[in-house]
Amino acid sequence: MNAFGLAPLLLIFPVIGVLFNGLVGRKFVEADREIGEKWTGWFGTIMAFSAFAVAVSLFFSLQANGHHAEVVHLFDWINIPSAGFHVPWAMRIDTLSVTMMLVVTGVGSLIHIYAIGYMHGDKDFSRFFAYLNLFLFFMLILVSGSSYLMLFVGWEGVGLCSFLLIGFWFSFVDKNGVWKNANAARKAFVVNRIGDFGIVLAVILTFWAFGSLEFDVVFETALEMFKSKEPLLLFGQEVAFGSVVTAITALFLLGATGKSAQIPLYVWLPDAMAGPTPVSALIHAATMVTSGIYLIVRSNTLFEMARLSVGSELLFGVISTPDLVALVGASTALLAGLIAFTQFDIKGVLAYSTVSQLGFMIAAVGMGAYVAGMFHLMMHAFFKALLFMSAGSVIHGMEHGHHHLHDHDDDDFDPQDMRTMGGLRNRMNITSVVYIIGALALAGIVPLAGFWSKDEILAHASANDGGIFTAVYVMLVIAAISTAFYMGRQLKMVFFGEPRHAAAAHAEESSNLMTYPLIALAALAIVGGLANLPHFAAEHGAEAGGFSYLALEHWLEHSLHAFELTEEHVLHMPHTPIQIQWSVAIISTILAVGSISLAFFVIYKDTSKANSAPDPLQKTPIWWTSVLPLNTLYMDYFIPAFNRMAKWVAISLDWVFWHDFVHNRLVRDMFVTFAAFTSSVLDQKGVDGIVNGVASTTRRLSGFLRQTESGYVRSYALSIFMGAVLLVIYFMFATAG
């Protein structure tokens, strides 16, 4: 039995949700708050669940079909017979896209339920669900499209939804009078345009080079060209195949750095956390930001060809685009991991942590560890969604607590500031337990989900020799250590110790609607690793004791042609270890446990005042005082040095350099100045202004004459006249030439 015919429903269900919530949802909520919220919220949720059900049926259909990909044709979209250009609107159902669909709809459904609780009482309740469903729609187009053009449609669509959702509370103005949400939305949109530009160019280049945008055709044509080693004809010039593939993959990388928040375009993601928490969980942790990884995994053949092609050397003749991908990913993982140390906002830590974990995935796919990357993508979707939503639950609890204290109200209270928290494990039992599970999974503590996926990436890096692999391995290990450290710091600051603010002392557990999805995700974060357990001994077969090891790998390799081609010795992917690398696993476990414990000891125990404490890292832990020399060392060298480094990274490099200098100064200011210049000087005053500047002293032009407009008409006329003369001159020279 197969259910491929159901595939269109995957897109139709979310559309129904959008229509219902967008058109009539508001009326429901306005008519009766209580019932209206139930209807609109659950309607959106059920649509998400229905899409999930479709995805599950597609999963079983694929298994019944022997894992063979199926393309479901919906209708013709663009058709130019003369150029042989044909883009149907079609969905590609294969193991890779179904994996993404399951993650998107599965985690998405849970987040929908959570949002019913979280958004309770919001005045735009139904609009929120309309946006969420719209996002699901575009995300599913992105992962199910059978061509790069469909992928691009989804890519743009999720960008739009991200913009709408980050700016959902657009009218919110913070205490400094800044339109925080609206600005963050715009920033995300503008920064993403840079990445999208790369995608557009890549898609055009792909079409020029391979004559199609359909995945199958593109990869097949590329492979033939790769085998024949003949140069391509582009713009009437011969271009080496390797250069073309390198250019395409490099442009894909540019797109991925935008959407998946990598250096140098990661700056939008931390700001994006201004949006509602379900949005942070769904879009900016679990799904949309992983589309860059999906794009690279989908194009695995192209990237592997770029790795090998002659003429593909991009930098100094040694680094190919996949290598560049790996380096970008690893350095992002490291940099963002270090920045996360300095954050006080509970969601800020998670935001930089997301950037860092996305760096892990990008590094993995860059090293050719496509399965490990996808594995980490899935696991990260589980535990990061869990962490974000639990953080939302904490924020909710803090707001509740703050609500109770009307007598000594302070306007500066920020429910997201970890310095005001502490001891919440006694007030919010469920939230604290699931949060700790999520944090440990993220930190890579055995046997939680994050351990297996992160370990697989590290194992891959260590199992290969050669330049970049070692560098990537070292960077990723340091990033993993810092991951454990900042998560330990966060746990300590939020849940342990004593409450540092009255609000924390009065915090309340959130409603069941919010906690049940958390429990479900926590379960996934615990057992998720089973999806791709490595072999523990060399002699194990694929099946052992009825349990299948490396299940995800066996499942995904039907969509990853690079594997097949490597076996045929056409391509040469880096070696992927199938056994557990004991040394790597043990080292990383020890380091993770060690740095969590270190965080617990280092982070302050000041119980009384919170906001006045300048930096928790500067507080001396009591434990150290008994060991004097170490204490001095710690106080005089380690802490200041570390602070300087972390601050330098956070402030100089990240904020001052990237945010202020490059993005604000270079990109934005230049853009604005150029626009203003063209507007005022070149165009408005153009002819008038230039000459007026010369002759204005002799001119007695009264205000009245200025208003009669004759002055302007004459300069417009002069502009026409000059244009005519320039045209004539152009034509004359065209003749002469």
Added chain:
Amino acid sequence: MFGLEFDQIFFVLIAAVTLGFSVLVVTMRNLFHAALALMVAFLGVAVTYVTLGAGFLAMAQLLVYIGAISILIIFGIMMTRRIMSAEEEPFNGQAGLAAFTAVIFFAFTTYVFINYWPAVPAVSPLAMAPEVDPAMIDNSVVLLGQAFVNPNAYVLPFEVASVMLLAALVGSVFIAKPRIQEAEA
């Protein structure tokens, strides 16, 4: 005199008058005077046409440019009285650039005309007109008139032009109407 024929002397005189008054048009401070100078310049052009033997063109020049356009300009000046008496600075800041552009324009077009104007048009425009009495051949006005209303020639543009003029008429009435009503009220 200086080895020049009479008509050459005449041409130089006329050209001097035309150019002189053209310069006056752009330099005089009083707009009304400038308009009068423009009429003289137009007249100079008409006389040039006569010396070239293009009688119809000269008539058209007289009728259209002196009879219609100059009068229109003068009306325009007179109706906006404030400007009629006002002494305007003849040059504004744009003058230099405009002069520069005009010179380049002149240079290029002259260059093209001198070097590339074909001796004889490849197809005569009037060849499309029907056969007429040979005695009339010289009379280009008749030929032109016939070409306008002949279905073999330019009847369609002629008719369309009439609709266009009608539209202009409707428009001018429309623009004038509120003023008339205002004046009556």
Added chain:
Amino acid sequence: MDFQPPIINLLIVAPLLITMGAGLFLMLLNIFCKRDGVYYWLTLAAIAAALVQNVAMWGHEYGTFIARGSYPMVVSDNFSVFLNSILLLSGIGTLLISRNYLHRTKLERPEFYMLMLFSLSGMMMMGMANDLILVFVALELLSIPLYIMAGLAVSRDDSKESAMKYFLLGAFSSGIFVYGIALIYGATGATALPAVYAVLEAGSPLAMAGTAFLMVGFAFKIGAVPFHMWTPDVYEGAPTVVTAFMSVGAKVAGFAALLRVFTVALPAMSDAWMGALALIAALTLIIGNVVALMQTNIKRMLGYSSIAHAGYLLIGVAAAGQHSEAVGSVLLYMLAYLFTTMGAFGVVIALEHKLGEGIMLEDYKGLAKRNPWLSAAMLVFMLSLTGVPPTGGFSGKFYIFRSAVEANLWWLAIIAIMTSVVSGYYYLRVVFYMYMFDGDRTEPVYAGTALKTGLLIALVGTLWLGFFPAGWFELAYKAVIGTTQLLAGG
């Protein structure tokens, strides 16, 4: 000598005769009938009748007013039928969105309808004229009523001012245009387009200069840089319905004549004019899009936006110098532009509660709350103007870029892509204002039945072109063949 009667078939110019005749009839009716509704419905009926007759001519090639041994003065082929349909649709669109507007702003005069019909006749003739003289007369027939329509709100200074500016500059550029015709005539001794083609030698400097001046005339009409400066002022000052009408009609007509004249009469010099048009297109794209960023008046912003769109269309025209299929992409883009622009102006009109008020960006604050349907429609139109899939704007841009690439104008395609990325900023700013602000506006939104119908048609058209452009492109592609066959067959 035998008298050979000219071949005249009035049926071929029937759409023109219907609109012109209706205009004349309205003039007579003006004496007897003072009820405004009559003029509205009669105009609508006349345009619809012209549309039916026009569509009936699809698939054939006709010529009429053929002097003996000469070329037809007027031709009708798929190209002109396609364009005339766009023009007549723009007429219908203008009527629909103007119904309530003219009434509430006290601008409803019979003259509006007459002038519109006359102008429409001129526009249609632009695409059908096969002779430079007729092109010029048609240009004037379309322009003169527009000058007056721009000044329709006689009581307002900005309307008068825009009419005056448009008139003065229009007359100036027409002068240059006629000079161009004269030079072409001087070089070839012909004004009929196929005759010019037959006689013209490549590289004749006289014809080169003539071509340059013709280009000035067309570039002025379509609002291309550096002949564009009138556009924002006139768009801002003219009553919004007139702005809508001229932003589609005048532009489409200008492109129609530009395409026919340049591809039929002047292919011998295609290298030169391709290059010039490509340069103009690049300038137009950059200046139009960048200056639009600074605008806070929606009408002015749409004015610069229409300049920018002329840039995209010019890419297609430049590409048409190399391969005729590019003409199809221009036609498709025009169709998308028709629906999207008409729709956008429809929304602007609905919000313009008083003449010239309610057209600032500020006035769109919180529109999503006040009128979700209207703002949803505006969202689609803005996305389409930006060129986001799946809207008509995307399909149009897609085919244009493709034809640019095929004509080896890839640098132009890259500029176009970059500028359309820039354009996203100012189009989406409108969306931003509608959806992301709480507004305190209480002025009513005027969306009558006629306007709603117009918006619905525009919306359906925009989305249809976005989802299923393939069929439309085939139509547009067929609309090209007529032009090229004429070129070959003379």
